Every structure is written in C-alpha cells, then in structure tokens.
Amino acid sequence: MINKTAAIIAAAGAGNRLGAELPKALVKLVDKTLVEHAVTNLAPIAQLIIVTAPAGFVEEYKKLLGDAVEVIEGGVLRSESIRIALSKIPNQYEYVLVHDAARALASTTLAATVIAQLINGEQAVIPALDVIDTIKEVDSKGYVRNTPDRSTLRSVQTPQGFTRSVLERAHAASSDATDDAALVEAIGVAVKVIAGEERALKITTKSDLATATQILLPTSTKQIRVGIGIDAHAFGSDKSKKLLLAGLIWDEVALEGHSDGDVAAHAICDALLSAANLGDLGENFGVADEKYAGASGSKLLSETLTKIKAAGFEIENVAVQIVGNKPKISVRRAEAIAALSKALAGARVSVSATSTDGLGFTGEGKGLSAIATALIVSA
Numbered sequence: 163m164i165n166k167t168a169a170i171i172a173a174a175g176a177g178n179r180l181g182a183e184l185p186k187a188l189v190k191l192v193d194k195t196l197v198e199h200a201v202t203n204l205a206p207i208a209q210l211i212i213v214t215a216p217a218g219f220v221e222e223y224k225k226l227l228g229d230a231v232e233v234i235e236g237g238v239l240r241s242e243s244i245r246i247a248l249s250k251i252p253n254q255y256e257y258v259l260v261h262d263a264a265r266a267l268a269s270t271t272l273a274a275t276v277i278a279q280l281i282n283g284e285q286a287v288i289p290a291l292d293v294i295d296t297i298k299e300v301d302s303k304g305y306v307r308n309t310p311d312r313s314t315l316r317s318v319q320t321p322q323g324f325t326r327s328v329l330e331r332a333h334a335a336s337s338d339a340t341d342d343a344a345l346v347e348a349i350g351v352a353v354k355v356i357a358g359e360e361r362a363l364k365i366t367t368k369s370d371l372a373t374a375t376q377i378l379l380p381t382s383t384k385q386i387r388v389g390i391g392i393d394a395h396a397f398g399s400d401k402s403k404k405l406l407l408a409g410l411i412w413d414e415v416a417l418e419g420h421s422d423g424d425v426a427a428h429a430i431c432d433a434l435l436s437a438a439n440l441g442d443l444g445e446n447f448g449v450a451d452e453k454y455a456g457a458s459g460s461k462l463l464s465e466t467l468t469k470i471k472a473a474g475f476e477i478e479n480v481a482v483q484i485v486g487n488k489p490k491i492s493v494r495r496a497e498a499i500a501a502l503s504k505a506l507a508g509a510r511v512s513v514s515a516t517s518t519d520g521l522g523f524t525g526e527g528k529g530l531s532a533i534a535t536a537l538i539v540s541a
C-alpha cells in the first residue's frame with residue numbers, strides 16, 4: 163500500500179502569455195513561487211514528485227525545491243515534458259497525478275479526491291468546472307460554425323489522475339494533446355469528471371495572477387475565527403463491528419460511542435462549532451437526542467456545516483490529527499481527506515496522525531483520540 167502515488171508537476175513552460183522575464187513557474191505569488199505552491203499542495207498526497215524544468219533551469223529549480231522533489235529537464239511541448247517525467251517513475255507507483263505548476267493553488271483536497279476515485283476503481287479522473295460563457299465553434303474565416311450545448315461542456319483542470327498503466331499506454335499511443343486525459347480518451351478508456359475548484363485556475367495572464375493573489379490574501383473586512391476540538395473513544399469488545407474513522411471503514415475493531423465513534427469527524431465538528439461559538443458536539447448533537455444514535459461522522463459533519471453557514475461563516479480549512487497505534491493513517495490519507503472534505507462540501511481538510519510512544523490509553527491500544535483545529539471566515 164505504501165508508495166502508491168507519484169505526481170508530475172509540469173513546470174517547463176516559458177509563460178509567454180504572462181510576459182515575465184523568468185519561466186512562469188518561478189514567478190512569485192504572494193509568499194512563494196508558483197512551482198513551490200504546486201509542490202506544497204501535492205506533497206501530502208504524493209510520495210514522489212517529479213518537476214519538469216525548462217532547459218537551463220534545472221539547477222535553479224533544484225536549489226529552490228530541495229531534495230523532497232526530483233527535477234528533470236522538460237520537453238518542448240507540455241505532453242513531451244509529461245512523457246519524459248513518466249519514464250522516470252519507478253514501478254512501485256500505481257497512480258500518477260499530472261499537474262500544472264500554472265495551477266499553483268489547486269488544493270490538497272482536490273488531489274486527494276482524485277486519488278480516492280482511482281482507489282475506488284476509476285482509471286482516469288479529471289477535475290472540471292461548468293462552462294459559464296456560451297461557446298462558439300468558429301471556422302478559419304471567423305464565422306460561427308455552430309453553438310455547442312453548453313450544459314454538456316466542462317472547463318478542465320489539473321491535477322488529473324490516472325492509473326500508471328493507463329497513462330503509459332496513452333502516452334505510448336499518441337504524441338500530443340493539450341491535456342493527458344485527451345490521450346487517455348484516444349485509447350478508449352473512460353475518463354471520470356469530478357468537481358473542480360475556482361482556486362485551481364490556470365495562471366496564464368497578468369490578470370490571472372491578480373485573481374490568484376486575491377484568493378490567497380485574506381480580505382481585511384472578513385472576520386476570521388479559529389476553533390479547537392478533541393474527541394476520544396475506547397475500542398469496543400464486539401469484534402464483528404468495524405472501525406469508522408475519518409469517514410472511512412477500517413479493518414479494525416470499532417470504537418464505542420453514542421454515534422459511530424468517529425473521533426476524527428467528531429473533533430472536527432467540535433473545532434468548527436467552537437470557532438463559530440456555537441457550543442460543542444454534546445450541546446448540538448447530544449446523547450439525549452435519539453436522532454443521533456449511531457449517526458455517522460459524515461452526517462454530523464454536514465449538519466455542523468449547515469450550522470456554521472447559518473451563523474454566517476465559511477470554512478477556510480480544518481486540520482485533524484488522529485492519535486493512536488493503529489490503524490496506519492498514512493496509507494489511506496488521501497481517502498480520508500477526500501471523505502471528510504466531501505462531508506464538508508469540498509472544504510480544505512488535512513489529516514495527520516501520531517502514536518504516543520506507548521503512553522496513555524492510546525499508547526496502550528485501548529482507544530483512539532483526535533484533535534482538530536478549524537479556521538472559518540465570515541461569508
């Protein structure tokens with residue numbers, strides 16, 4: 163299960179349309195370069211990251227990005243850059259994310275959702291947004307040929323995810339296309355489309371850079387609130403009941419609790435409720451209310467989100483750390499992020515874990531706990 167996901171970050175373009183003096187990936191967006199943003203956002207999901215650099219810039223990229231990523235020289239075309247990077251990925255990697263440094267702000271959650279779909283059996287997964295404008299097909303003389311039905315069109319983003327074997331076959335079969343999914347479509351493999359993100363815009367022009375800056379910088383008029391939440395449950399004695407944790411079913415004994423005992427989901431609910439000053443889990447979904455007996459962590463998360471929204475807030479991000487000896491969280495981190503984020507309508511979620519060196523009830527293997535923080539902003 164380990165070392166399953168590799169990511170290719172295409173960063174070998176010149177960025178002519180942006181008109182910077184440097185390759186576009188080296189242009190700064192608030193606190194770091196575009197390529198650094200892209201690496202930061204994929205690092206929690208990918209065990210290997212290969213970045214393509216323009217000829218003459220490999221050493222500069224290496225210095226900037228450090229040892230955590232591999233930098234190679236890209237090709238003249240984007241698809242050539244991807245093909246070169248793909249050939250460098252060792253065999254043990256089952257899934258490949260192909261991403262543009264130009265889509266520097268695509269979130270970790272989006273990447274995790276793509277990977278979760280691959281783990282679920284899809285072979286090719288791409289994020290996309292609905293098309294807002296009416297699109298015309300135009301002939302070479304500048305006259306409209308036809309107007310495609312907008313409801314069937316999508317504006318496609320990255321990271322795009324593929325099983326490694328499908329991506330290799332697709333690149334071996336055709337040489338060029340503006341995205342990797344097109345190569346996969348050409349070999350007859352179904353490509354699943356999932357919801358993309360406004361923040362995953364491709365930074366192509368100066369105005370895109372301004373939009374991305376706007377997305378990153380908190381607006382001073384907004385109210386920002388932080389919250390904290392903790393939950394703990396003991397493992398139950400019924401060996402036939404499976405553990406529910408971070409919105410997933412695990413091959414371990416279930417935790418005891420009035421609801422499903424999902425400590426990660428509950429800690430996040432508490433963190434969100436505390437950020438909005440709406441009390442705590444017990445007050446909102448108490449044991450006195452039969453409605454919540456056995457309720458899933460996902461249900462509590464989505465009901466918490468409704469309360470946060472009603473109080474006039476949106477989620478900026480939540481972070482949860484699970485404390486315990488097992489299960490091993492890192493091997494299913496992407497799935498856990500995707501499941502928790504889905505329950506929170508796409509919010510940015512990060513999931514980490516730690517053991518406690520054999521100390522306390524978690525160290526003794528008697529149960530699990532989780533601690534979460536949440537940042538919310540006024541809508």
Ligand SMILES: Nc1ccn([C@@H]2O[C@H](COP(=O)(O)OP(=O)(O)OP(=O)(O)O)[C@@H](O)[C@H]2O)c(=O)n1
Nearest residue numbers: 172173174175176177178179238239240263264
């Ligand atoms: N030979 C190439 C060309 C492009 N890219 C990467 O592919 C992504 C998408 O391309 P685009 O945004 O069009 O970037 P540029 O080609 O750099 O832009 P321009 O066309 O304005 O020069 C970018 O992150 C770019 O660095 C690449 O790795 N190798």
Ligand SMILES: C[C@](O)(CO)[C@H](O)COP(=O)(O)O
Nearest residue numbers: 240262318319320340341364
């Ligand atoms: C892959 C891509 O980001 C999907 O929208 C896009 O096609 C890459 O940009 P380019 O300008 O086509 O190189």
